Amino acid sequence: xxxxxxxxxxxxxxxxxxxxxxxxxxxxxxxxxxxxxxxxxxxxxxxxxxxxxxxxxxxxxxxxxxxxxxxxxxxxxxxxxxxxxxxxxxxxxxxxxxxxxxxxxxxxxxxxxxxxxxxxxxxxxxxxxxxxxxxxxxxxxxxxxxxxxxxxxxxxxxxxxxxxxxxxxxxxxxxxxxxxxxxxxxxxxxxxxxxxxxxxxxxxxxxxxxxxxxxxxxxxxxxxxxxxxxxxxxxxxxxxxxxxxxxxxxxxxx
Amino acid sequence: xxxxxxxxxxxxxxxxxxxxxxxxxxxxxxxxxxxxxxxxxxxxxxxxxxxxxxxxxxxxxxxxxxxxxxxxxxxxxxxxxxxxxxxxxxxxxxxxxxxxxxxxxxxxxxxxxxxxxxxxxxxxxxxxxxxxxxxxxxxxxxxxxxxxxxxxxxxxxxxxxxxxxxxxxxxxxxxxxxxxxxxxxxxxxxxxxxxxxxxxxxxxxxxxxxxxxxxxxxxxxxxxxxxxxxxxxxxxxxxxxxxxxxxxxxxxxxxxxxxxxxxxxxxxxxxxxxxxxxxxxxxxxxxxxxxxxxxxxxxxxxxxxxxxxxxxxxxxxxxxxxxxxxxxxxxxxxxxxxxxxxxxxxxxxxxxxxxxxxxxxxxxxxxxxxxxxxxxxxxxxxxxxxxxxxxxxxxxxxxxxxxxxxxxxxxxxxxxxxxxxxxxxxxxxxxxxxxxxxxxxxxxxxxxxxxxxxxxxxxxx
Numbered sequence: 001x002x003x004x005x006x007x008x009x010x011x012x013x014x015x016x017x018x019x020x021x022x023x024x025x026x027x028x029x030x031x032x033x034x035x036x037x038x039x040x041x042x043x044x045x046x047x048x049x050x051x052x053x054x055x056x057x058x059x060x061x062x063x064x065x066x067x068x069x070x071x072x073x074x075x076x077x078x079x080x081x082x083x084x085x086x087x088x089x090x091x092x093x094x095x096x097x098x099x100x101x102x103x104x105x106x107x108x109x110x111x112x113x114x115x116x117x118x119x120x121x122x123x124x125x126x127x128x129x130x131x132x133x134x135x136x137x138x139x140x141x142x143x144x145x146x147x148x149x150x151x152x153x154x155x156x157x158x159x160x161x162x163x164x165x166x167x168x169x170x171x172x173x174x175x176x177x178x179x180x181x182x183x184x185x186x187x188x189x190x191x192x193x194x195x196x197x198x199x200x201x202x203x204x205x206x207x208x209x210x211x212x213x214x215x216x217x218x219x220x221x222x223x224x225x226x227x228x229x230x231x232x233x234x235x236x237x238x239x240x241x242x243x244x245x246x247x248x249x250x251x252x253x254x
Numbered sequence: 255x256x257x258x259x260x261x262x263x264x265x266x267x268x269x270x271x272x273x274x275x276x277x278x279x280x281x282x283x284x285x286x287x288x289x290x291x292x293x294x295x296x297x298x299x300x301x302x303x304x305x306x307x308x309x310x311x312x313x314x315x316x317x318x319x320x321x322x323x324x325x326x327x328x329x330x331x332x333x334x335x336x337x338x339x340x341x342x343x344x345x346x347x348x349x350x351x352x353x354x355x356x357x358x359x360x361x362x363x364x365x366x367x368x369x370x371x372x373x374x375x376x377x378x379x380x381x382x383x384x385x386x387x388x389x390x391x392x393x394x395x396x397x398x399x400x401x402x403x404x405x406x407x408x409x410x411x412x413x414x415x416x417x418x419x420x421x422x423x424x425x426x427x428x429x430x431x432x433x434x435x436x437x438x439x440x441x442x443x444x445x446x447x448x449x450x451x452x453x454x455x456x457x458x459x460x461x462x463x464x465x466x467x468x469x470x471x472x473x474x475x476x477x478x479x480x481x482x483x484x485x486x487x488x489x490x491x492x493x494x495x496x497x498x499x500x501x502x503x504x505x506x507x508x509x510x511x512x513x514x515x516x517x518x519x520x521x522x523x524x525x526x527x528x529x530x531x532x533x534x535x536x537x538x539x540x541x542x543x544x545x546x547x548x549x550x551x552x553x554x555x556x557x558x559x560x561x562x563x564x565x566x567x568x569x570x571x572x573x574x575x576x577x578x579x580x581x582x583x584x585x586x587x588x589x590x591x592x593x594x595x596x597x598x599x600x601x602x603x604x605x606x607x608x609x610x611x612x613x614x615x616x617x618x619x620x621x622x623x624x625x626x627x628x629x630x631x632x633x634x635x636x637x638x639x640x641x642x643x644x645x646x647x648x649x650x651x652x653x654x655x656x657x658x659x660x661x662x663x664x665x666x667x668x669x670x671x672x673x674x675x676x677x678x679x680x681x682x683x684x685x686x687x688x689x690x691x692x693x694x695x696x697x698x699x700x701x702x703x704x705x706x707x708x709x710x711x712x713x714x715x
Contacts, residue, residue: 058602060517087605097596100619100712109614110604149713160600167604 003030012066036212039222053089090169096156098148110167134162154185260388271399276300294413303402445686464650485652489660496571505582513590532580543573543645568656570646589623
């Protein structure tokens with residue numbers, strides 16, 4: 001692939017206590033493209049995505065070997081502050097988790113802690129822009145000061161996306177963002193992902209192969225803690241080179 | 255029949271009834287080869303019969319306990335000669351009390367022989383009446399259990415009946431709790447009203463002078479009595495404030511540390527140690543405050559040129575604060591841990607630090623629980639008596655200076671009710687007035703705090 005590589009992992013092993021969750025993962029993720037990670041439950045794809053913004057640091061028993069390089073820097077080196085890293089690598093979770101605050105405060109949360117807005121007007125503008133980009137603004141513009149938890153599931157998930165893009169990350173990680181949503185809300189989010197890929201590098205974990213096929217340009221297939229195959233999405237779904245990949249996408253395993 | 259033999263017979267009867275009921279239902283079912291069986295499982299038929307037996311026995315037992323004194327008094331009066339009643343001023347109540355209080359195994363020489371005779375008589379009818387009552391109740395129980403076993407048929411839905419009985423029992427228990435509360439409040443109110451017949455309500459509530467030790471005998475040296483409650487309420491507030499000043503930050507911060515930062519191994523050692531603080535008897539805290547903290551503060555503050563009384567609000571309040579720490583830390587720790595992990599993850603994923611997450615996400619979400627913990631701690635502080643008696647004194651000074659000696663409402667209630675008493679003197683009744691005022695003050699505080707929580711809480715699900 002000719003694109004610029006945003007993230008590359010070199011010989012990454014991850015352990016939970018004594019249990020090896022990921023083994024020797026070497027993966028390159030192109031900039032401003034959507035990369036989807038597919039594979040059966042427990043194959044390590046969520047573990048992998050949580051390594052990319054060091055969310056696994058919050059789990060005591062989790063241990064990581066190898067290198068994960070973002071923009072020529074090893075994010076696990078001592079000089080990297082995980083807090084700053086996470087401002088650059090945002091994350092959207094499986095279950096929508098808006099803070100128990102108003103819609104406005106949810107989006108303003110990140111800019112406030114990072115001091116991204118110099119005045120209240122600027123903050124208003126930033127919040128509005130983020131909600132617009134997340135495709136939520138039109139629906140909720142009259143009730144921006146109502147609790148974020150009062151929104152529907154799909155709206156909550158878009159609120160979480162708005163919250164993430166408000167701090168202008170370069171990479172957005174999405175951990176099965178549609179698994180708790182109905183098909184219509186899913187379609188809206190998928191459209192949004194297409195739109196976001198113009199400005200952000202997106203890594204999405206998904207259980208739905210159709211979703212991977214619809215939204216991503218690159219697909220990586222994980223199985224039992226190993227990266228089996230990675231390639232252009234079209235190629236993976238039409239002519240996979242590995243037997244396991246073929247079995248998975250045709251429904252024989254998983 | 256003594257109580258214990260009665261008790262064991264009832265237990266035996268209950269178990270037999272249950273066993274017999276279940277067996278009868280089983281037998282009925284086994285006779286059916288085809289078609290519908292009993293509408294409920296056999297064990298429910300046994301349980302239903304058992305419940306009815308227990309409930310009816312308990313009911314009649316309670317009726318007996320409450321009616322027994324009246325019946326016995328009545329019988330006793332019939333037995334006492336009229337002449338002796340006249341000797342005791344025409345009313346038999348006092349005489350009855352004397353007769354009942356006479357210990358027949360240890361009679362003082364010189365006791366009136368008629369009283370001894372009646373005491374023996376009372377002892378006899380006491381035992382006899384119990385035996386009769388127990389026999390009647392046993393008979394009733396037996397009838398009920400035969401009746402409820404007879405009821406077992408294909409039309410009777412025992413499962414629903416047991417469910418209904420259970421609900422009613424639960425309702426009964428919660429009603430008892432409510433009635434007890436109402437009873438306590440009512441008795442406080444009525445006694446307080448008697449106090450306010452003697453002392454003006456506003457003089458009590460807004461008076462600046464508290465000196466209640468009035469003379470109750472001729473020639474006793476005492477004050478004239480002044481019942482202005484402001485100094486003791488201000489003392490209570492001052493000590494509570496000092497205690498909270500110590501307990502809230504230490505308790506809350508240790509809760510945050512335990513819940514958010516500490517490793518599981520550290521947490522499992524620290525938390526029990528903190529909770530030991532709650533198990534220390536308050537009297538130990540009291541002499542710790544009086545003997546160790548008080549003199550230490552006196553020297554320490556003296557270094558800086560301040561004067562401090564040996565009994566001071568700050569010594570009592572400070573030690574009380576230490577005592578209350580585990581209430582706040584343990585409860586807050588639980589509510590902080592109850593905040594869902596995905597909120598923390600969301601915040602960390604935004605590039606927030608741990609302390610930012612705690613401050614902006616976790617504490618607001620846990621606020622109602624933390625407020626509850628603080629309220630509980632405040633009630634503990636207001637109600638605490640022993641530490642104050644020992645370390646802050648009993649002098650009702652009107653001051654906001656924590657270095658001076660003050661007193662609290664509960665301490666005053668204690669000092670009013672120890673020593674020589676006269677039940678209808680203003681001094682004694684003042685305890686009830688203080689009690690009810692304290693009750694309303696705490697109630698008001700609770701309502702305000704609940705309102706605040708409702709307004710600012712951030713609901714997370």
